[in-house]
Structure formats: C-alpha cells, structure tokens
Amino acid sequence: MNDTAIDEAPVTAVPSGPSREAVRTPWSEFWRKFRRQKVALVAGAFVALLVVIAVLGPWIVPYDAENYFDYDQLNARPSPQHWFGVDALGRDIFSRIVMGARISLAAGFVSVAVGAIIGTFLGLLAGYFEGWWDRVIMRICDVLFAFPGILLAIAIVAILGGGMFNVIVAVAIFSIPTFARLVRGNTLALKHLTYIEAARSLGASDATIISRHIFPGTISAVIVYFSLRIGTSIITAASLSFLGLGAQPPTPEWGAMLDAARADMLTAPHEAIFPALAIFLTVLAFNLLGDGLRDALDPKIERR
Amino acid sequence: MLQYIVKRLLGLLPTLLIVAFLVFMLVHLLPGDPARLAAGQDATPETVELVRQDLGLDKSLAQQFVRFMTGVAHWDFGRSLRTKRPVSTEISERFMPTFWLTLWSMAWSVLFGMAIGIVSAVYRNRWPDRVGMTLAVSGISFPAFALGMVLMQVFAVQLNWLPTVGDDTWRHYILPSITLGAAVAAIMARFTRSSFVDILGEDYIRTARAKGLDERRVVIKHGLRNALIPVVTMMGLQFGFLLGGSIVVEKVFNWPGLGRLLVDAVDMRDYPVIQALVLLFSLEFILINLVVDVLYGLINPTIRYR
Numbered sequence: 312m313n314d315t316a317i318d319e320a321p322v323t324a325v326p327s328g329p330s331r332e333a334v335r336t337p338w339s340e341f342w343r344k345f346r347r348q349k350v351a352l353v354a355g356a357f358v359a360l361l362v363v364i365a366v367l368g369p370w371i372v373p374y375d376a377e378n379y380f381d382y383d384q385l386n387a388r389p390s391p392q393h394w395f396g397v398d399a400l401g402r403d404i405f406s407r408i409v410m411g412a413r414i415s416l417a418a419g420f421v422s423v424a425v426g427a428i429i430g431t432f433l434g435l436l437a438g439y440f441e442g443w444w445d446r447v448i449m450r451i452c453d454v455l456f457a458f459p460g461i462l463l464a465i466a467i468v469a470i471l472g473g474g475m476f477n478v479i480v481a482v483a484i485f486s487i488p489t490f491a492r493l494v495r496g497n498t499l500a501l502k503h504l505t506y507i508e509a510a511r512s513l514g515a516s517d518a519t520i521i522s523r524h525i526f527p528g529t530i531s532a533v534i535v536y537f538s539l540r541i542g543t544s545i546i547t548a549a550s551l552s553f554l555g556l557g558a559q560p561p562t563p564e565w566g567a568m569l570d571a572a573r574a575d576m577l578t579a580p581h582e583a584i585f586p587a588l589a590i591f592l593t594v595l596a597f598n599l600l601g602d603g604l605r606d607a608l609d610p611k612i613e614r615r
Numbered sequence: 616m617l618q619y620i621v622k623r624l625l626g627l628l629p630t631l632l633i634v635a636f637l638v639f640m641l642v643h644l645l646p647g648d649p650a651r652l653a654a655g656q657d658a659t660p661e662t663v664e665l666v667r668q669d670l671g672l673d674k675s676l677a678q679q680f681v682r683f684m685t686g687v688a689h690w691d692f693g694r695s696l697r698t699k700r701p702v703s704t705e706i707s708e709r710f711m712p713t714f715w716l717t718l719w720s721m722a723w724s725v726l727f728g729m730a731i732g733i734v735s736a737v738y739r740n741r742w743p744d745r746v747g748m749t750l751a752v753s754g755i756s757f758p759a760f761a762l763g764m765v766l767m768q769v770f771a772v773q774l775n776w777l778p779t780v781g782d783d784t785w786r787h788y789i790l791p792s793i794t795l796g797a798a799v800a801a802i803m804a805r806f807t808r809s810s811f812v813d814i815l816g817e818d819y820i821r822t823a824r825a826k827g828l829d830e831r832r833v834v835i836k837h838g839l840r841n842a843l844i845p846v847v848t849m850m851g852l853q854f855g856f857l858l859g860g861s862i863v864v865e866k867v868f869n870w871p872g873l874g875r876l877l878v879d880a881v882d883m884r885d886y887p888v889i890q891a892l893v894l895l896f897s898l899e900f901i902l903i904n905l906v907v908d909v910l911y912g913l914i915n916p917t918i919r920y921r
Contacts, residue, residue: 329836373898376719446846450629452628454630454633454634457631457897457900457901458634458636458855458893458896458897458900459854459857459859459896459897459899460856460857460858460859461859461862462859462893462896462897464860465862465877465878465881466889466893468881469645469881469886469889470641470644470645530713542756549760549864550758550759550760553758553863553865554862555882556878556881569760569761569764570760573764573867576764576773577691577768580768583764587761587764587765591753591761594755594757594758595752595756599752
C-alpha cells in the first residue's frame with residue numbers, strides 16, 4: 312500500500328493523461344481523509360500496540376499470570392518488581408493484564424467477526440431477494456432485537472453454560488442482527504442503481520451481482536460498525552465475566568479480575584484500577600477508531 | 616391514532632409468540648434432564664418421574680407449549696427451583712426497585728445527554744463541544760460495573776456522603792442510577808449533537824435567523840422540536856440497554872431487583888425464574904418501543920397513521 316506516494320504525486324509531475332490528479336483509488340481516498348483524523352490515528356496506533364502485546368503476551372510477561380504466587384507480597388502496591396502490584400492471591404497484576412488483553416481482544420474480535428460475516432450474508436440475501444427471504448430474516452432479527460441489551464447473551468449463556476467460549480458464541484449471536492439490518496438497508500439502496508441494472512443486462516448471475524457489485528458497496532459501513540461493535544463486545548464479554556457467567560478463575564480476564572477486586576477495594580484499590588483502566592482504554596481506542604473510520608468512509612459526512 | 620396502536624400491537628404478536636416459544640424451548644435446550652434438575656440431585660428415579668408428570672414434561676412438545684402459554688396468560692410461571700416459591704411472587708417483590716432504577720436513570724440521562732448534545736451542536740468544534748464529546752466517548756467506553764465501583768468507593772466509602780448498598784431511601788438511588796445512566800447519557804449526547812447539527816444547517820433555521828430572532832429562540836423553538844424526532848427513537852432503543860445494564864449495576868450495588876434475581880437464577884440453573892425474567896424483560900422492551908413509536912407520531916406531525 313503506497314498511498315502516501317500516490318497522494319503526494321500531483322505536486323511533482325504527472326506527465327500526461329486526462330487528469331492532473333493522481334489515480335484515486337478507494338484506498339487512497341480513504342487514507343487521505345483518515346489521516347486528517349489525528350485522534351483516530353492515535354487510537355489506531357494504540358489498537359495496533361494492543362494487538363502486538365496480545366500476540367507477544369506469553370513472551371513478554373515477567374511472571375506466569377495464573378500459576379505464579381508471591382505469598383510474601385499479598386495485595387502489595389505497585390513497585391519496580393511488580394509494576395501494577397500484586398493481587399490477593401499473590402499474582403502479578405501486570406502479567407495478568409497483559410494476558411487479559413489476549414482474552415478480551417480475541418473475544419471482541421472473534422465474536423464481532425462471526426456476527427459480521429453471518430449478519431452481512433443474511434443482510435445481502437434479505438436485501439437482494441426481498442420477498443420470502445427478507446421476511447424470514449428480518450423476523451429473526453426482530454426476535455433477536457426483542458431481547459434488551461446484554462439479556463440475550465445471558466440467556467444464551469444460561470443454555471450453553473458459562474465459560475469464555477460460550478460468551479464469544481453469545482456475543483456473536485448478539486451482533487448478527489445489527490449487521491444484518493445495516494447491510495440489508497444498504498443493499499436495498501444499491502440494488503436499484505443503474506450499474507446493477509447494467510450488470511444484470513450483461514447476463515451477470517445473482518451470485519456475481521451480489522458478490523462483485525453489491526457487497527463492495529456495503530463494506531465501508533460494515534467496517535465502521537465492526538470497529539464500534541468490538542468496543543461494545545469487549546464490554547459485554549467483560550460484563551458477563553464480572554457477573555460470574557463468563558471466564559472462570561483463575562483466567563486473567565479483565566471483568567473477572569474486577570469482580571475479584573471488589574472485596575479488597577478499600578485496602579488494595581490498585582487491583583481494581585488497572586483492569587478497569589485496561590478495559591476503558593481498549594474500548595475507548597476502538598470507539599475513537601470507529602468514529603474516525605466513519606468520518607473518513609461516510610461520503611455524507613463533511614465535517615470540519 | 617387508536618387504530619394505529621391496535622395495528623402495531625397486532626403486528627407485535629408474531630414476534631412475541633416466537634420470543635415466548637424460544638423462552639419455552641430454553642428448558643429443553645438446557646443440558647441435562649429438566650425433571651431431574653427440578654427434583655434435585657439426590658432424588659430417586661420415582662421422584663423424578665413424579666416431577667416429570669407434575670411439570671407436564673411427559674406430554675408432547677405442543678401440549679407443553681400450550682400449557683406454558685396458558686400459565687403465562689394467568690401470570691403463572693411455576694415455582695422457583697431454589698426457593699420453591701411461585702416465580703410470580705419472586706418477581707413482583709423485585710420488580711419495583713428495578714423499575715424505579717431504570718426510570719430514574721432514563722430521566723437523568725436523557726435530560727443530561729440532550730443538554731450536552733445541544734450545547735455541543737450549538738458550539739460546534741469549539742471548546743464546549745470538545746469537552747462534551749470527550750465526556751461522551753468516555754461514557755460509552757467506561758464499563759458500568761467499573762464506574763459503579765469507582766462511584767461507590769469515592770462517594771459512599773471515602774466521602775461517606777451516600778449509602779453504599781440497598782434501596783431504602785431516595786439517596787440509595789443516586790449512585791446506581793448515575794452508574795446505569797452514564798452510557799445512555801453519552802449515547803444520547805452524541806446522537807442529539809449529530810441530529811442537531813443537521814437541523815441547524817436547514818433552510819428554515821436560516822430563515823428564522825434572518826427574521827432577526829435571537830439565537831436562543833432559534834435553537835429552542837425551531838431546532839429542538841425537529842431534532843427531537845430521531846432522538847426519541849433512540850430513547851426507545853436505549854431503554855433496552857438500561858434494562859440489560861441494570862443486571863450488571865444491581866450486582867455492584869447489591870440492589871434487590873430483577874437483574875440480580877436473574878444472575879442468581881442463571882447461576883443456580885433455576886430455569887422457571889430464567890424463563891419468566893427473559894420473557895418479562897423482552898415484553899417490557901417491546902412495549903416501550905411501541906410507546907416510543909406513538910410518541911414519535913405525536914411530536915412529528917408529518918407522520919400520518921394509516
């Protein structure tokens with residue numbers, strides 16, 4: 312991706328051709344708008360850093376997150392030896408936060424990815440074929456939307472049982488209707504446009520029209536929602552763990568860590584502060600990134 | 616108008632039926648034998664058989680569903696496996712604390728959120744906007760349970776201004792409703808701002824200004840009503856968020872409400888309680904959305920009911 316080079320090209324020289332401007336690909340357009348959003352750039356960098364930390368987690372933690380116990384320093388405050396302090400069982404909080412990043416990012420990313428893929432597929436079908444498909448799919452969405460907020464995830468966990476894997480399944484199902492509705496709306500708007508008509512008159516099959524001509528038109532909306540939903544999903548997964556329905560001890564999940572810290576809030580507030588900050592900063596980064604993506608990708612928005 | 620409401624209510628019936636069916640199926644989707652679950656771990660096979668007949672679990676699925684729906688219509692959800700008391704009693708005892716908590720949260724968060732949104736839109740890209748929107752994006756990123764813990768620690772434990780847990784007086788409501796409403800206030804602020812920014816660019820706002828009206832009048836009289844239309848819709852959706860969020864907040868503040876009842880029930884696999892609560896929460900949400908739709912029509916005269 313050499314968007315920067317393309318972007319700076321018009322000043323130097325474009326020898327000939329119909330336009331003085333460089334070739335404007337969707338990517339270069341996106342980058343041109345996105346890089347003006349300083350906050351979103353920082354948020355994006357932070358997300359990238361988090362991903363690196365999550366991937367390298369096991370190799371960069373100073374102590375084992377689950378099986379290292381320092382019995383001499385129970386509830387110890389942050390120190391050079393334990394950057395974020397020690398929890399009530401003698402475990403190193405920094406190591407647990409780092410390993411928790413793996414869990415939260417994986418939970419957020421996987422659940423939203425599954426939800427987005429299924430939801431986008433259903434939305435394309437519903438919007439393109441309308442009629443029977445549309446009615447059935449939208450009815451399913453109505454039903455899923457009839458469960459307020461986190462309740463659907465709790466009901467699913469009630470059936471499947473606790474544990475992080477089931478939480479991911481629950482949050483994925485919880486994300487499907489949002490994407491299905493979004494993509495259906497976009498598909499309905501796109502499919503009556505002339506270029507779709509043209510593709511059809513050239514004999515393109517429904518599958519080709521959907522995958523080559525309509526799907527790319529919906530992708531920018533999906534990307535924006537994707538980023539914003541990851542924030543929501545991380546909070547939802549952490550909430551379920553906080554309620555005791557998600558990750559079980561000794562898993563270093565941030566929500567579960569906060570729940571465990573409640574008993575020692577008065578004497579050892581650092582046990583709550585660090586996981587709370589970790590969730591907050593991670594979700595904030597995804598939300599700011601999502602806002603920036605929306606401003607860069609939505610042609611209707613012309614701000615600033 | 617009345618015709619419209621009736622029509623909408625009828626339109627809700629299929630969704631409600633499917634929701635009820637899913638809730639009914641919950642028992643059959645649970646791993647393990649529901650009769651054994653109800654009879655308890657140490658029950659003899661004979662007892663399990665008796666419980667099975669008593670609960671009607673030996674009948675066909677269709678018969679069971681009819682039985683379940685008849686029960687629901689009579690506000691009878693069976694007995695809690697944990698306390699052996701009727702589920703309807705358990706729920707009615709816990710209903711009001713949750714109801715008031717969500718209502719207070721909604722009230723303050725809508726007022727506060729809209730105020731921030733309007734100020735941000737009017738002072739777009741200047742410091743009040745930046746402060747407001749920073750608060751708002753933080754609000755949607757800070758998980759409610761963490762916020763609740765912070766507020767409790769600071770205002771109840773350290774400063775000792777407010778009580779920590781329970782729901783005895785109005786002062787008990789302050790911290791939980793702030794906690795529960797924060798995210799909604801943030802979403803309302805963001806939404807109101809963008810809705811207001813659009814409205815303030817409309818021709819009739821320019822006309823109002825050109826007439827020489829002072830800015831406050833332009834904003835309140837000409838802007839507010841029109842900007843409210845999408846905001847009211849958003850409010851309905853946020854109610855679902857509050858109902859769900861109350862489950863988490865009730866744990867933090869040890870609130871004697873439905874949310875905690877649900878979490879305990881899931882923990883103990885007390886499925887009659889889970890069924891009743893899931894059904895109740897969704898019913899509440901669906902009805903609130905209906906109310907919002909009607910309100911929407913009241914403030915937007917361009918909508919005609921067919």
